[in-house]
Amino acid sequence: MEPQVKRRRESACDPDSWVAYPVLSDELSRDVELIEAFAAPIVDKKETSRLVRELNSLHPLNSLPHIKRVRACREKSSRHPLEVLLCLVRDAPDMKVVSIDSLLPPDGVGHDGLGEPFVVKVPSRPALTRPQFELASKHWPSSFHEDKQVTVALRGELFNPQQKALMHMHMMSAVAAARAGKETGMEAVGAVVVNPATQGVIAVGHDCRGDHPLHHAAMVCIDLVARSQGAGCYSFDKYPACSSSSPTSDTSPDAEASAQPYICTGYDLYVTREPCVMCAMALVHSRIGRVFYGTGSADGAFGTKFKIHSQKDLNHRFEVYKGVSSRQCEDLHRMDDHMQKPSLEEPS
Numbered sequence: 001m002e003p004q005v006k007r008r009r010e011s012a013c014d015p016d017s018w019v020a021y022p023v024l025s026d027e028l029s030r031d032v033e034l035i036e037a038f039a040a041p042i043v044d045k046k047e048t049s050r051l052v053r054e055l056n057s058l059h060p061l062n063s064l065p066h067i068k069r070v071r072a073c074r075e076k077s078s079r080h081p082l083e084v085l086l087c088l089v090r091d092a093p094d095m096k097v098v099s100i101d102s103l104l105p106p107d108g109v110g111h112d113g114l115g116e117p118f119v120v121k122v123p124s125r126p127a128l129t130r131p132q133f134e135l136a137s138k139h140w141p142s143s144f145h146e147d148k149q150v151t152v153a154l155r156g157e158l159f160n161p162q163q164k165a166l167m168h169m170h171m172m173s174a175v176a177a178a179r180a181g182k183e184t185g186m187e188a189v190g191a192v193v194v195n196p197a198t199q200g201v202i203a204v205g206h207d208c209r210g211d212h213p214l215h216h217a218a219m220v221c222i223d224l225v226a227r228s229q230g231a232g233c234y235s236f237d238k239y240p241a242c243s244s245s246s247p248t249s250d251t252s253p254d255a256e257a258s259a260q261p262y263i264c265t266g267y268d269l270y271v272t273r274e275p276c277v278m279c280a281m282a283l284v285h286s287r288i289g290r291v292f293y294g295t296g297s298a299d300g301a302f303g304t305k306f307k308i309h310s311q312k313d314l315n316h317r318f319e320v321y322k323g324v325s326s327r328q329c330e331d332l333h334r335m336d337d338h339m340q341k342p343s344l345e346e347p348s
Contacts, residue, residue, distance in 0.1 A: 037088045041073065041083050041084075047112055065126075126143065171324045174271060174272050178207070182335070184239065189332070193224075193225050203244040204224075208220050208236060217271060217273075221271075224242060225264055264286040272333075273295055280302060295322075303322060
């Protein structure tokens with residue numbers, strides 16, 4: 001066992017030393033995609049309203065409802081103050097020479113007030129996060145309906161110091177379980193299930209694959225939660241670090257709706273290492289509320305290889321945050337990597 005002084009020092013680690021970042025869906029985390037369009041300077045500002053009206057009638061840009069038709073000219077030295085989108089390049093008529101006359105039929109849009117056209121790139125999809133919006137705005141202005149919680153989460157500021165202190169405490173319980181599992185010959189992965197309404201611990205588990213190949217830490221915790229509710233399939237009594245406590249009507253996150261939740265409904269899972277696909281799907285089926293993990297995994301299903309929690313075709317989705325107590329969790333991961341690395345020395 002490690003000296004108690006060292007363990008107390010780790011558990012009191014400053015929560016400001018790590019940040020819990022959200023693991024967002026591909027829609028929210030993807031790069032800005034651009035599409036080419038023709039634009040032209042508005043050389044006579046008085047013609048702006050008419051030009052916009054006629055262009056909207058001729059080329060309404062229905063596939064880009066988020067795009068603004070007119071933008072202020074970026075060149076301060078320019079003689080024209082505004083620029084307007086004419087049409088998408090893909091929608092333009094075939095022509096050998098690009099000009100206002102070839103792009104816009106005179107009976108559709110009056111050319112008065114327009115300069116010579118040029119090609120610009122505009123965002124093909126609306127921005128869903130502030131980083132996407134800021135990148136898109138470098139190309140062409142568009143509308144943006146901000147989800148402020150996502151913005152704050154991406155800045156790493158969603159959780160206040162008191163919340164982070166509790167998160168760190170729970171993750172350190174998972175770290176302690178991982179170390180206890182390691183001492184019995186298992187991989188150093190630990191997990192804790194917590195009721196966020198009371199911060200009460202429902203289950204603590206660690207990797208138990210020495211007994212069964214499916215007993216990953218998260219799977220052990222799910223079974224322990226089920227056991228606390230009078231079910232469960234396995235016994236982990238021989239592992240002192242694996243334990244559960246029965247939720248009561250006072251502690252259940254859905255106490256008003258039901259005296260006993262469906263397995264992990266509304267609960268939080270703290271796990272030292274990013275769960276695999278099997279564990280991720282088990283968490284979906286057990287209706288977990290949120291998942292917090294410390295360090296990534298090569299086959300991780302919550303951001304590294306897949307994003308199971310955000311799949312639209314599943315009937316349950318939940319929030320995932322990475323980086324909680326990252327240093328301690330990374331130390332555990334490195335310890336496992338070192339133990340699994342084959343020796344380079346020749347056998348004697």
